[in-house]
Amino acid sequence: MSARLRHIEVENFKSYKGRKVIGPLKPFMAVIGPNGSGKSNFMDAISFVMGEKTQSLRVKRLSDLIHGAAIGKPVSRSASVTAEFIIDDEKEMTFQRSVQGSSSECRINGNVVSNNEYLAELEKLRINVKAKNFLVFQGAVESVAMKNPKEMTALFEEISGSGALKEEYGKLQIEMQRAQEEINCAYQRKKGINAEKKEARLEKEEADKYARLKEDLSEN
Numbered sequence: 001m002s003a004r005l006r007h008i009e010v011e012n013f014k015s016y017k018g019r020k021v022i023g024p025l026k027p028f029m030a031v032i033g034p035n036g037s038g039k040s041n042f043m044d045a046i047s048f049v050m051g052e053k054t055q056s057l058r059v060k061r062l063s064d065l066i067h068g069a070a071i072g073k074p075v076s077r078s079a080s081v082t083a084e085f086i087i088d089d090e091k092e093m094t095f096q097r098s099v100q101g102s103s104s105e106c107r108i109n110g111n112v113v114s115n116n117e118y119l120a121e122l123e124k125l126r127i128n129v130k131a132k133n134f135l136v137f138q139g140a141v142e143s144v145a146m147k148n149p150k151e152m153t154a155l156f157e158e159i160s161g162s163g164a165l166k167e168e169y170g171k172l173q174i175e176m177q178r179a180q181e182e183i184n185c186a187y188q189r190k191k192g193i194n195a196e197k198k199e200a201r202l203e204k205e206e207a208d209k210y211a212r213l214k215e216d217l218s219e220n
Contacts, residue, residue, distance in 0.1 A: 017067045049083045
């Protein structure tokens with residue numbers, strides 16, 4: 001499935017008062033403008049609609065995303081961001097995330113869904129909020145280039161999703177170690193039993209030899 005972001009619609013979100021439609025967006029876009037023109041807030045809008053957490057949006061509370069709320073003068077009780085995608089060059093799909101006071105609501109194609117369902121559908125479009133693979137923020141390229149091998153490995157695990165399996169992997173590794181220990185114990189027990197069987201066989205052979213010699217002595 002291929003997906004392309006066509007429009008971003010913001011309504012009373014941060015510095016954007018009222019309803020604004022940003023787009024059409026191309027496969028490769030550069031956001032430019034003077035300081036204070038809203039570049040960072042546009043990035044925050046995309047991050048928000050893609051499921052990013054509040055602390056990554058440069059606000060203390062979810063309600064601060066409403067236009068004017070940061071200075072104590074909110075213009076509304078709600079704010080929203082809608083992302084419109086084109087799927088396989090033919091079908092439209094919309095993702096909307098809105099703020100209602102101190103809570104948020106997620107919608108896909110106008111239907112209310114849970115946060116987990118919302119993120120799961122985004123992952124189908126290869127948008128992973130945990131890996132932050134949908135935007136390249138200022139300084140991110142330099143930050144990645146400066147990572148040491150261990151940090152780089154952790155980054156790749158996060159992007160690939162294998163990092164989410166770390167806990168399960170750890171549990172299975174412990175189970176494997178226990179199973180290996182049980183196998184080693186069983187092997188040692190088997191070696192001991194085989195040694196006892198060998199000793200018993202030798203004793204039996206000695207006893208049989210003694211019995212034959214005793215019988216020969218009686219006959220002679």
